[in-house]
């Protein structure tokens with residue numbers, strides 16, 4: 303039965319080089335690069351008489367969702383890391399995703415040809431970000447500074463690396479015996495935490511044999527108890543066979559994945575398949591990548607509530623049709639628009655993907671407008687289709703401008719999205735900044751008297767109102783009230799005055815919507831023939847507009863509560879970032895959901911959100927992210943306020 307491994311990790315850690323090596327294990331030539339930086343590369347290969355699939359995920363943190371999606375369909379994951387302990391933090395987002403997913407994971411310290419640090423220090427650096435114990439399974443053999451081979455700590459066999467070829471078995475070099483013994487004891491102790499037999503052997507001071515220990519290692523990985531760590535160099539082809547053997551013996555079969563997914567989804571109906579990627583192409587339409595979790599996935603069967611279209615090879619999706627995907631196999635579906643880009647499929651329904659795979663909040667926002675105005679509808683349709691498949695894109699209508707507000711994970715993600723819009727959907731776009739949502743209010747109470755009277759031809763219009771317009775508490779919004787006595791304004795007209803008052807708050811003297819104002823109708827007059835709802839509404843609006851003009855306006859700027867999710871080592875570095883943006887630090891706590899991470903909370907003015915992703919990434923080596931929610935409005939005075947008001951006036955004059 304085919305098994306599937308997701309290969310994830312920070313950029314340049316050698317994921318693609320490793321997957322190429324897997325292909326070459328049995329002489330297959332590796333396929334070319336993924337079509338775009340946003341796409342995973344899906345590669346099928348054979349190994350020891352068994353079919354395998356590797357999902358070579360993009361490394362950029364902006365496409366982390368692709369790695370997360372791949373975790374939903376993988377039997378095991380290989381997390382590639384650099385041998386530099388200073389870069390351990392770059393693996394933190396991936397360790398976080400792996401632990402949230404509960405998928406068996408193997409760490410692969412790649413680029414050992416460049417390693418200068420001790421392997422135990424590299425592992426210690428990574429351990430800061432993992433709740434699972436990371437178990438070193440090999441120790442390197444060094445000649446001078448150079449790593450020339452490795453010892454397997456279970457079999458206690460030593461291997462000398464050979465350039466681009468399988469390593470040669472050698473006798474255990476005497477100088478490494480002590481280190482080997484120490485590391486082996488540590489490994490066995492970790493494994494013994496999950497195996498009574500092994501614990502007994504250790505207590506009785508017996509040397510356990512390799513065979514049973516390999517069996518324990520396989521079970522412990524399948525049960526997701528520890529994260530084993532292997533070492534090598536994809537670039538030089540070293541340690542690859544050992545890693546591939548670990549996969550072959552230790553990665554669970556697809557039934558384990560199907561059971562885990564079904565339990566998470568709480569479904570009784572058998573899961574037939576899971577989808578993990580979608581791509582739109584001009585003329586071809588939409589292609590969806592899936593993994594069969596059971597037998598019986600073939601064209602025209604019921605899958606996900608409708609008939610499945612055709613299937614093509616998952617690796618070279620231009621190649622021939624596939625008539626059946628065996629359980630565990632991958633394929634790409636075309637003409638199956640009912641399938642979600644990521645989801646779990648029974649025969650009759652498409653269920654949502656697991657909760658732990660939920661997307662991150664958008665990190666940068668802009669408004670996308672079509673270059674050609676006629677493409678308005680086309681743009682919104684295309685954006686809706688893209689966002690349905692890529693959950694890390696968030697599209698909404700901007701309440702201020704009515705335009706298409708698009709939030710992505712960063713500038714490369716946005717560029718890829720715009721290329722898809724242009725190349726696939728034929729919509730060229732321009733990027734516009736999201737205007738900050740300023741508001742205004744008044745600081746002084748005003749009393750106004752407004753009479754609306756019109757005598758044109760037939761029926762006239764008459765309404766007379768006396769109003770107080772006064773500041774309301776911050777955040778209390780707009781309130782309309784009345785204290786009219788003796789029917790001076792008949793009851794049935796009062797709601798019209800209120801509606802008119804509210805109309806007037808749509809735009810205040812500074813040009814922004816008015817909030818936190820209380821309007822009270824105190825008195826007035828009516829006419830038995832000429833008064834109407836309309837007349838009172840007009841009077842209410844004009845009266846409140848006058849009151850606002852007298853009330854001394856101030857600008858209000860929005861403040862958001864921002865939650866930064868960062869490895870704890872960076873929390874201190876956020877303090878100056880928040881101060882420079884005129885924000886206020888609220889505090890930080892350990893993130894209960896991710897080892898080694900903090901949630902750092904701050905209040906920041908809305909105008910700071912635009913550049914926040916860039917600043918956050920520069921102080922967290924690219925790995926931090928944030929989410930935010932509107933918190934409150936706060937007065938803005940002085941030069942800044944003048945600048946905003948002047949810009950608003952200019953914008954209105956231009957329209």
Ligand SMILES: Nc1nc2c(ncn2[C@@H]2O[C@H](COP(=O)(O)OP(=O)(O)OP(=O)(O)O)[C@@H](O)[C@H]2O)c(=O)[nH]1
Pocket residue numbers: 311312313314315316317318319320359360361362382412413414415416534535536537538
């Ligand atoms: N020295 C050395 N270089 C390596 C090794 N593995 C990969 N490389 C090189 O590192 C660079 C990046 O390797 P890739 O395989 O493209 O890395 P990746 O993780 O797929 O990168 P992204 O897909 O961009 O995230 C390439 O130039 C590789 O040739 C290795 O073991 N040793």
Ligand SMILES: [Mg+2]
Pocket residue numbers: 317318319358359360361
């Ligand atoms: Mg790559």
